Amino acid sequence: MARKTGSSGVETARDIRAAALSLFAEKGYAAVSMREIARRVGVQVGALYLYTQDKQSLLADLMIAHMEDLLAAWGREDPQSTDPLARFDAFVGFHIRYHLTRVDEVFIAYMELRSLTPENFARVERLRRLYENVLQDILIAGVSANSFRLTDPRVTTLALIAMLTGVNTWYRAGGRLSPERIEEIYRDMAHGLIGAEP
Amino acid sequence: MARKTGSSGVETARDIRAAALSLFAEKGYAAVSMREIARRVGVQVGALYLYTQDKQSLLADLMIAHMEDLLAAWGREDPQSTDPLARFDAFVGFHIRYHLTRVDEVFIAYMELRSLTPENFARVERLRRLYENVLQDILIAGVSANSFRLTDPRVTTLALIAMLTGVNTWYRAGGRLSPERIEEIYRDMAHGLIGAEP
DNA sequence: GTCTATAGAGCGATAGAC
């Protein structure tokens, strides 16, 4: 489906990002060629370079946009509650819902860190650290308020994020458990994990 | 460091596996060339094919060997205790210790699943499922004995494994916490997670 | 805005010498 005329640059740009996202998630950055991305978009390979500086930028842009979207979305959903457990529950629910609806982005953001140049890696890592600190601050507040009982806020943060994000490795739409039910189960496990007062 | 004569095939075979392991872990299967592996071993690329059928076999052999080693190691450490919590603790300690000492193998076993042919993927998945079932059976026994309180053994199994394996993403030797301390922290978190009777 | 054509390089795997 070549498109010589009547094509919108905005559309093509969006299509290229979508194709790169899904192919990188499916096969991995190094295993995907620019030709393959072009083929999925329905365009010749040369046209890709009107929209991206090179293959590396394509990956870095996807990953940075994902991390920024994640942080912005939490900013909108954060109840800013003073009750640590309410805020914790909001975070857990948000994290699971967001991750279950952005499977490809999440997968790439974790799997392709090593495919980034050092500069791009540093950018993504900085954003990742910001997101981790959201949870870590909630945990520290909960410990101060005697709402949570846990040994090490930093390790607990990383353990929780690993546990919650792990849902992406096995969840399939239409499976045994609905997203809502999954959210409940993980919230209950998370409560035990942080020693939340019952 | 070419080695024309006096070389032992056994040594070379071991060196090739070690080089492939560390390069695959560092850069990813698709991003590593056979030439690069040969260079690290100190051999010309043609020599690799005396020891492996092709690049895919090199990866599959590493992954299958890792999963079989993991299962065999647990077989040796399993206390076979009738007390579910004792057996659970043994598993948690084993998992963390094993994973902290086989960082590259663990990383590859998770990251390179998609680089396997369907046949090799099925083999690795079967072994992975066996390992998951070890933990799942412990959880089910603990629920039956009223030692654990948890909602869904399958989901809890996957959540625990994700949490425990996640230690590999941040642990660095010589860091703030010793492996022994890390093991303690994760065991405490795991107890909360499964609702272990205190 | 997209095409075709191509450069320059690297890839996996094999053949045959030693």
Add this chain to the structure above:
DNA sequence: GTCTATCGCTCTATAGAC
């Protein structure tokens, strides 16, 4: 047991036509 040389192919990125 390892080397050198090579086949046939694919890769990223760019130049210039339309």
